[in-house]
Amino acid sequence: xxxxxxxxxxxxxxxxxxxxxxxxxxxxxxxxxxxxxxxxxxxxxxxxxxxxxxxxxxxxxxxxxxxxxxxxxxxxxxxxxxxxxxxxxxxxxxxxxxxxxxxxxxxxxxxxxxxxxxxxxxxxxxxxxxxxxxxxxxxxxxxxxxxxxxxxxxxxxxxxxxxxxxxxxxxxxxxxxxxxxxxxxxxxxxxxxxxxxxxxxxxxxxxxxxxxxxxxxxxxxxxxxxxxxxxxxxxxxxxxxxxxxxxxxxxxxxxxxxxxxxxxxxxxxxxxxxxxxxxxxxxxxxxxxxxxxxxxxxxxxxxxxxxxxxxxxxxxxxxxxxxxxxxxxxxxxxxxxxxxxxxxxxxxxxxxxxxxxxxxxxxxxxxxxxxxxxxxxxxxxxxxxxxxxxxxxxxxxxxxxxxxxxxxxxxxxxxxxxxxxxxxxxxxxxxxxxxxxxxxxxxxxxxxxxxxxxxxxxxxxxxxxxxxxxxxxxxx
Amino acid sequence: xxxxxxxxxxxxxxxxxxxxxxxxxxxxxxxxxxxxxxxxxxxxxxxxxxxxxxxxxxxxxxxxxxxxxxxxxxxxxxxxxxxxxxxxxxxxxxxxxxxxxxxxxxxxxxxxxxxxxxxxxxxxxxxxxxxxxxxxxxxxxxxxxxxxxxxxxxxxxxxxxxxxxxxxxxxxxxxxxxxxxxxxxxxxxxxxxxxxxxxxxxxxxxxxxxxxxxxxxxxxxxxxxxxxxxxxxxxxxxxxxxxxxxxxxxxxxxxxxxxxxxxxxxxxxxxxxxxxxxxxxxxxxxxxxxxxxxxxxxxxxxxxxxxxxxxxxxxxxxxxxxxxxxxxxxxxxxxxxxxxxxxxxxxxxxxxxxxxxxxxxxxxxxxxxxxxxxxxxxxxxxxxxxxxxxxxxxxxxxxxxxxxxxxxxxxxxxxxxxxxxxxxxxx
Numbered sequence: 001x002x003x004x005x006x007x008x009x010x011x012x013x014x015x016x017x018x019x020x021x022x023x024x025x026x027x028x029x030x031x032x033x034x035x036x037x038x039x040x041x042x043x044x045x046x047x048x049x050x051x052x053x054x055x056x057x058x059x060x061x062x063x064x065x066x067x068x069x070x071x072x073x074x075x076x077x078x079x080x081x082x083x084x085x086x087x088x089x090x091x092x093x094x095x096x097x098x099x100x101x102x103x104x105x106x107x108x109x110x111x112x113x114x115x116x117x118x119x120x121x122x123x124x125x126x127x128x129x130x131x132x133x134x135x136x137x138x139x140x141x142x143x144x145x146x147x148x149x150x151x152x153x154x155x156x157x158x159x160x161x162x163x164x165x166x167x168x169x170x171x172x173x174x175x176x177x178x179x180x181x182x183x184x185x186x187x188x189x190x191x192x193x194x195x196x197x198x199x200x201x202x203x204x205x206x207x208x209x210x211x212x213x214x215x216x217x218x219x220x221x222x223x224x225x226x227x228x229x230x231x232x233x234x235x236x237x238x239x240x241x242x243x244x245x246x247x248x249x250x251x252x253x254x255x256x257x258x259x260x261x262x263x264x265x266x267x268x269x270x271x272x273x274x275x276x277x278x279x280x281x282x283x284x285x286x287x288x289x290x291x292x293x294x295x296x297x298x299x300x301x302x303x304x305x306x307x308x309x310x311x312x313x314x315x316x317x318x319x320x321x322x323x324x325x326x327x328x329x330x331x332x333x334x335x336x337x338x339x340x341x342x343x344x345x346x347x348x349x350x351x352x353x354x355x356x357x358x359x360x361x362x363x364x365x366x367x368x369x370x371x372x373x374x375x376x377x378x379x380x381x382x383x384x385x386x387x388x389x390x391x392x393x394x395x396x397x398x399x400x401x402x403x404x405x406x407x408x409x410x411x412x413x414x415x416x417x418x419x420x421x422x423x424x425x426x427x428x429x430x431x432x433x434x435x436x437x438x439x440x441x442x443x444x445x446x447x448x449x450x451x452x453x454x455x456x457x458x459x460x461x462x463x464x465x466x467x468x469x470x471x472x473x474x475x476x
Numbered sequence: 477x478x479x480x481x482x483x484x485x486x487x488x489x490x491x492x493x494x495x496x497x498x499x500x501x502x503x504x505x506x507x508x509x510x511x512x513x514x515x516x517x518x519x520x521x522x523x524x525x526x527x528x529x530x531x532x533x534x535x536x537x538x539x540x541x542x543x544x545x546x547x548x549x550x551x552x553x554x555x556x557x558x559x560x561x562x563x564x565x566x567x568x569x570x571x572x573x574x575x576x577x578x579x580x581x582x583x584x585x586x587x588x589x590x591x592x593x594x595x596x597x598x599x600x601x602x603x604x605x606x607x608x609x610x611x612x613x614x615x616x617x618x619x620x621x622x623x624x625x626x627x628x629x630x631x632x633x634x635x636x637x638x639x640x641x642x643x644x645x646x647x648x649x650x651x652x653x654x655x656x657x658x659x660x661x662x663x664x665x666x667x668x669x670x671x672x673x674x675x676x677x678x679x680x681x682x683x684x685x686x687x688x689x690x691x692x693x694x695x696x697x698x699x700x701x702x703x704x705x706x707x708x709x710x711x712x713x714x715x716x717x718x719x720x721x722x723x724x725x726x727x728x729x730x731x732x733x734x735x736x737x738x739x740x741x742x743x744x745x746x747x748x749x750x751x752x753x754x755x756x757x758x759x760x761x762x763x764x765x766x767x768x769x770x771x772x773x774x775x776x777x778x779x780x781x782x783x784x785x786x787x788x789x790x791x792x793x794x795x796x797x798x799x800x801x802x803x804x805x806x807x808x809x810x811x812x813x814x815x816x817x818x819x820x821x822x823x824x825x826x827x828x829x830x831x832x833x834x835x836x837x838x839x840x841x842x843x844x845x846x847x848x849x850x851x852x853x854x855x856x857x858x859x860x861x862x863x864x865x866x867x868x869x870x871x872x873x874x875x876x877x878x879x880x881x882x883x884x885x886x887x888x889x890x891x892x893x894x895x896x897x898x899x900x901x902x903x
Binding site for chain 2 (some may be wrong): 049050053056057060066068069187190194195234235255256258300315316317318319320321322324325326327330331334368370371374375378384386388391392394395445446449452457461462464465466468469470471473474476
């Protein structure tokens with residue numbers, strides 16, 4: 001949400017923020033005079049290197065207007081010309097910034113941002129930005145702003161006011177896109193007249209309502225959440241599909257969106273009870289570290305770029321490898337002390353009970369009749385018991401020289417024994433490393449897998465398939 | 477389960493729906509029809525384009541003055557200057573191993589740009605564009621991987637070793653880099669998990685395919701088909717005979733020793749093996765060049781990591797007959813200031829930097845461009861990043877002017893309409 005806190009952290013406050021980006025408590029800086037601390041100035045500071053991008057970003061993010069297109073030259077089809085861009089950019093840049101400490105302190109550069117009579121010196125000095133420096137401050141609907149100390153406040157005020165026709169629309173469009181997988185415009189930040197809108201009347205209605213509510217975000221979210229579009233199931237009605245299976249109508253069904261990194265990680269923890277399993281296997285410190293490592297690697301691997309056209313999102317090979325072969329899903333799906341599967345098997349009387357519990361726990365629904373038949377037959381027909389140590393020993397024997405790439409194999413506390421033909425490990429390249437980091441509990445978990453009888457192994461397979469499924473991966 | 481339960485997945489990341497609607501496909505289609513090598517008109521007729529790129533990325537911005545463009549004077553380099561096999565090229569002593577391969581490489585001493593901030597400079601150097609709020613530009617690696625396609629053996633087209641590199645931007649997440657934290661090792665999770673072997677994996681995978689095909693039937697959403705395709709790709713990688721290309725343990729002790737006992741050296745040897753197995757773009761990162769402090773000590777240390785690895789890389793590619801097909805590119809964020817600061821370091825200096833090229837059809841043995849006597853300004857043959865990338869694209873048989881449509885419907889080219897530098901291309 002844009003209003004991330006009380007007071008100044010509304011969009012208006014974000015654009016007009018003044019003060020320091022960090023307090024002296026955050027760093028060991030010199031004693032300071034009475035200072036206003038407002039981390040919101042970081043939005044402004046982000047553009048110090050390229051101040052001409054500030055207005056472009058602000059209008060794209062908050063108004064869905066791609067004014068940036070007019071930065072270099074005029075376009076016949078666009079409403080704004082280069083001189084409009086320069087006036088708009090200038091309106092946003094009436095501030096000065098002063099570094100507080102010498103250099104960085106604790107990796108942080110503390111800066112004080114204040115309103116200024118003229119645009120920032122960086123723009124005044126750069127010959128390429130002369131046009132911006134000289135332009136009188138005017139906003140996109142032609143309203144002239146006062147030229148001086150109060151320019152930036154006036155700019156921020158206009159950006160988020162009801163007089164500005166784009167703000168409410170852009171915000172509603174973004175929220176609609178966020179909840180429903182596609183905005184009224186596609187991409188969500190392009191509301192230019194040249195980009196046709198889907199059902200513009202609905203956007204208009206919602207935007208007017210949002211403005212009338214005095215930009216009450218809760219009210220808007222409630223409206224969207226109670227809409228029929230949001231309540232639609234992810235199943236498509238075959239009647240509305242084209243021959244090639246593509247649905248050309250929007251919001252007749254819920255559009256799948258991939259879970260974000262934290263959502264996915266938390267969903268996996270919740271489904272598997274993996275953190276409890278780790279806690280039973282290792283010291284709290286090691287568990288915390290493993291959890292932090294997972295958060296970091298999921299944050300990197302499963303980052304969902306919101307700018308990217310989500311309609312085509314299908315993930316990466318690294319993600320697929322992490323889910324299929326990584327420790328989290330594999331140990332999470334295993335029957336280990338404290339694990340979800342262990343609990344479920346202990347409390348279920350019949351195979352049907354177990355299957356139902358696993359489905360509910362991972363997908364939030366019971367199995368269909370066809371799924372029941374298939375999965376129960378798989379469990380009942382299982383004949384192979386799995387000896388994790390034997391598998392490990394066989395793998396070590398057949399794959400010299402030993403790579404360290406494999407998630408879990410490196411640390412299985414099996415008894416593979418001394419293998420013939422295995423080269424001694426070289427320095428650096430052959431170091432054992434677990435995907436969950438050094439000293440991590442997963443290595444201990446590998447040692448606890450032991451021998452699974454056919455039925456236990458089969459249930460682990462079922463759970464694994466539920467956790468790696470697309471139904472689990474996508475919000476639907 | 478057979479794959480036929482999943483309908484073919486049509487990606488449209490390269491051509492936006494709007495482009496299709498507006499019927500602006502004509503120009504694109506026409507450029508697809510031209511044979512790649514002939515498009516640019518700079519590569520001589522009948523010459524085969526290069527097949528791969530190895531980018532040695534010097535993270536932080538290497539001092540040109542203390543590496544490839546040594547200067548004397550009070551603020552010049554403290555390193556000894558040495559002669560090389562190229563009589564026009566002197567380099568610093570910590571790079572001594574490179575002297576021996578200097579006749580096979582070409583040093584550009586005149587790269588110049590305007591981005592003095594790491595993030596922005598790294599973006600520019602990887603994509604050819606300064607950051608712009610309206611679009612995420614594809615990195616050159618993403619672009620090359622997309623143009624040249626996935627290797628047949630199941631390896632990814634674009635691999636980055638020791639750093640995250642840059643995404644393929646609007647070309648789509650599937651064209652982004654396959655990231656390895658360290659070189660020389662198999663990728664994480666590329667083998668079965670503990671307690672899982674091939675037989676058990678197949679059984680599990682069959683259950684998974686059953687769930688996914690039903691979910692696809694129910695939702696009809698092509699993201700599900702796309703995800704299935706990515707899973708199959710991951711499986712092909714796991715079971716590819718070429719997977720071993722990641723692991724340098726198969727190389728002889730002598731070969732490995734030549735690259736040096738460093739992550740960067742192992743990454744470079746890994747890059748040779750990957751290119752040998754059809755990977756189209758490998759980035760290997762050497763970090764630590766942001767030498768605001770002690771520029772002499774730091775560049776000496778980094779040089780001793782870089783030089784053996786670089787020389788061995790050129791020699792190894794040549795001995796495997798891969799050098800003519802592989803463009804090796806050495807560069808970093810920017811150059812560094814001619815004046816040493818109070819901490820005996822050098823600060824950011826985008827006005828002048830060095831770039832080194834080898835293989836892939838470049839004209840070897842040149843020193844192209846020059847800076848003034850302090851290393852402050854480029855005084856001869858300035859090279860911009862768009863022109864550098866256009867040169868590289870041309871060598872790879874990619875039309876430097878080929879346009880792709882961004883999500884907001886703007887056509888942009890891989891090189892920001894750069895022009896290839898004919899003097900750098902072998903006749």
